[in-house]
Amino acid sequence: MKLLTRLEEARALDPVSDKIQSAVQAAVKPRTLRDLLHGTWLGHPLHPVMVQVPVGAFMSAAVLDLIPGRRKSATALIALGTATAGPAAVAGWLDWSQMTKDRRRVGLVHAAANLTAVGLYASSLIARLRGQSARGKALSYAGLSVAGVGAYLGGHLAYAQSAGTNQAAPEIVRLPEDWTVACSLASLPDRKTAVRKVADVPVLLYRDGDRVSALIERCAHETGPLGDGEVVGTGRDACVVCPWHGSTFRLSDGGVVHGPAASNQPVVPCRVREGQVEIRQP
Incomplete structure (x- = not known):
């Protein structure tokens, strides 16, 4: 849609976006908390998991509002959805703060729509508790409509912009299916990373004695150059730190140790044969 393309290119949003980004990053400093909220421990972003609770509660309340005698149940669900929207938003804001500018522009409007929806649901809850059932229902359906806009923009972020x-x-899938020589073992520095291109795909190689491991060189988070990253740790625990956002991956198996990346770095099968380092697709 042209409207979404214009939103992605709306640089007028950047001053506000930059200020909010700085505020979010300043507010969430402990690395353990960042890893928790990014979903590093889960294997994919935590935000889409957490939003299932408020979304499910709001959708269920909308159905119950159509059934006579379910006023208390609908009110309880709206209270649950309103209470759980906050933690889901915190995880979403932290992920958003590490995105590229075009994604942050869409994400800003996505967040604004969701904030408006939660405000409408909170107003609906107050009206219901005051016995204003008709007003409460009207506000909750308005909230559901606005939340639908937010959900659409969230889908665009995930599927069109790959956030x-x-x-x-x-x-x-761009790597050769058969074993292909990447370089000689002797050309690799010991306990340091090296980048070699195979079928025009940059591959990160790490040699520890006679053992060599290989990962896709572009960071899983935002394609940062891992070949320029610092190596920390030793042995099987040696990791590479992305120079762009600090995502940290084990070199032996690609396991994500610290975010903002939430999933492992893709591992490339690797072997040493007759002094040559060979790789192929998994």
Whole structure:
């Protein structure tokens, strides 16, 4: 849609976006809390999981409002949805703060729509508790309509702009299906990363003695150059830190150790044969 394209290119939103980004990053500093909210421990972003509770509660309340005698149940569900929307939003804001500008523009409007929807639901809850049932229902259906707009924009972020997806995963299919020489073992520095291109795909190689591991070189979070990243730790626990946003991955198996990346770095099968390092698709 042209409207969404214009929104992606709406640089007028950047001053507000930049200020909110700085505020979010300043508010959530502990690394353990960041990893928790990014979903690093889960294997994918936490925000889409958390939004299922308020969305489910609001949708169920909309159905119950159509059934006579279900006023108390609908009110309880709206209270649940309103209470759980906040934690879901916190996780979403933190993910948003690490996105590119075009995604942040869409995300800003997505958040504004959801905030408006929650405000309408909170007003609906107050009206219901005061015995104003008709007003409460009208406000909740208005909230559901606005939430639908927010959900549409969230879908655009996820599916059209690939926000929160593993940005490195598509590179795997571009590698050769058969074992292909990437370089000689002797050309690789010991306990340091090196980048070699195979079928025009940058591959990150890490040598520890005679053992070599390989990962897609572009970071799963926002395609940062892992080849420029610092190596921390030793042995099987050696990790590479993305120079762009600090995502940290184990070099031995691609496991994500710290966010903002929420999924593992794609591993490339690797072997050493007759002094040559060979790789292929999984």
